[in-house]
Amino acid sequence: MAEVVDIHEQHVENQHHLPSPDNGEGGEKSAMNMSYGKTMMWYFLLSDAFTFSAFLISYACIRLAQPWWPNPNSVFKSFPGLGDAYVPLGFVSVMTFILILSSVAVVRAVQEGHRMNKKGVMLWMIGGIVGGVMFLGCQAWEWNHLIHEGLRPFYNPFGPDANGLTHLVHEKMSVSPGPILFGALFFGITGFHGFHVFTGICINIWAFFATANGTFEKRGHYEMIEKVGLYWHFVDLVWVFVFLAFYLM
């Protein structure tokens, strides 16, 4: 047993005495001047960006192939507690604002981490988590509302009248159901984004407790908060394009 430990220690010793390669890349430092973990988080997010791009480009392609598409101002017009009031894009603007503020809270947590301020990191991480939970709550309300109006993955009650204006099928006799893939695309893409929000919240909660336990303080740096933050900002970034594709255009 003692011999095994010896060999191991010798091996570690040897590694320390390896000469740095003189290749103009700064020796043992990486060419990107970035840690392995952060680099890999960025490349994971790049691959995730391609997944979302594939979804959104498919959405654009399918939508352009239709002779008619529901007007977002007529579909997303409800606000919790206001009943039948016509508030186009009102609720989704609130959701967007919540997600931006949640993202900002996590940026502040990263900055407090640079100053090794444990209390500050914990405080701002709570802000980020609360914002994420509020966003998911809003999305749950919106899904529930649209399902009550009859929207399904393969049934779309938002159809055109004779003038091409958007109406609910069961509210006007002359209206026929709209393009069926509207529901599948809406639930699929906002659902995939919502799932990212959910995993982001879980990771943020973990990071909060790891901070509270002093894990990063003992480690001497808060880089983990930066990596967690990158994922969280990516969720905000994707929402910009989901918002563009479904609500604005």
Next chain:
Amino acid sequence: MSGHMTDEQYKSAVKAVWSATIILSIVTVVEVVVALAVGHILPKIILNSFFVLASVAKAFFIVGEFMHLKYEKRAFMLTLGVPLAFLVWAIIALAVEGHYWNILNYPK
């Protein structure tokens, strides 16, 4: 970036984040106002170009300021930006294709 910051650096970093927040909020509000106020007046092509440009601007703020990419090495920015640039081709190709199916299936 896990070094120690001076108070000066910290203050300017916090300030940069809050101004990015205000810009993001303003751009979003302008988008919604444009969609509601002139959405049915302006031609679709102008309206959608504006929305796309505003969204790309927001994306640059989030990636540059919040995700701190603006302050990383240029070489690293390129390893992310160059693969993403190919998406421009994918968007144009599939938009043209979708529009073609539309003409094919629903002749005016």
